[in-house]
């Protein structure tokens with residue numbers, strides 16, 4: 230069933246272009262190096278055709294590779310699932326609880342977010358993962374997490390093989406004198422000679438593959454635990470952030486609201502079953518979500534709307550006083566700006582003197598905000614936002630009109 234599912238989706242041949250990106254190229258490279266080296270080393274260390282142990286070892290290796298690649302490609306090509314273009318909720322009055330995405334010309338379904346890389350609204354978006362060059366969300370959450378589990382398991386097996394091969398090969402070549410240890414890499418003492426000669430380059434290659442395998446186990450293993458936390462709490466990384474901001478907002482305005490996250494069903498098993506099913510297809514349609522008893526069906530999106538309004542009130546206008554090219558590490562904006570460039574894939578925006586920017590957050594030497602564009606330019610929904618050096622702007626003192634506007638927004642809350 231699962232296989233058929235992904236094969237049908239393979240009709241979308243244009244999806245193959247997802248492979249042309251540094252993420253999948255590196256990820257598939259690591260998988261190829263580790264599994265090929267593990268198979269070559271297995272032949273040397275534990276010849277698969279003579280003993281049951283050797284056969285099991287080899288079959289297990291092939292099994293890891295197939296399962297890792299299957300889940301990896303499923304996560305990449307099945308994708309997270311997108312909110313249909315021009316989507317609106319069944320009941321017209323529900324639109325008041327939802328944000329509107331100008332790019333997709335659709336309401337943002339609960340739990341969906343617009344991904345700038347995919348350029349679509351993604352169902353239950355967790356994050357855009359560069360390693361699969363796709364978003365992790367509603368439809369591929371299970372296969373993505375399985376990949377994160379299987380890759381470290383396969384790597385641990387491979388690392389064990391690398392260590393055992395290097396150990397046995399060294400052992401065969403090592404000779405102990407009274408006070409000397411000699412390693413002769415040119416000849417093995419073992420009889421019969423191995424099928425593949427294990428020279429210095431093979432030793433170096435095994436050591437390199439061991440490094441890759443250990444590194445992958447640690448890095449990917451950590452990601453697995455993060456994703457399991459997300460699944461068991463039924464709360465994506467983005468939603469954790471929204472919840473945090475909700476607490477912050479309630480504390481700031483001292484309102485007596487209590488924000489309860491609505492999608493956590495209260496039991497880890499229930500949350501788990503929503504993502505992992507026997508058919509491989511997650512429960513539900515990705516647009517409507519079961520909620521906890523006593524919660525409003527749109528309580529999260531309502532909170533998002535409140536935060537959006539709040540952001541507008543709390544953001545500050547800045548005016549550009551010095552042009553900026555949009556370079557990641559600009560050379561002419563001082564050494565501190567150069568070295569403290571934000572470590573994120575978020576874009577930088579070029580600035581022209583006199584432009585206005587609505588700043589929403591900032592670091593010591595960098596700021597993040599939206600360019601305030603002409604009314605006509607914003608009609609199509611495009612926004613220009615990103616990082617720029619703090620040096621290039623100064624605070625713009627609002628006139629009385631805009632002050633009143635933000636006051637009004639505050640009272641409306």
Ligand SMILES: [Zn+2]
Pocket residue numbers: 330331332333334342343344348349350
């Ligand atoms: Zn969108």
Ligand SMILES: [Zn+2]
Pocket residue numbers: 344345346347348351356357358363364
């Ligand atoms: Zn994406």
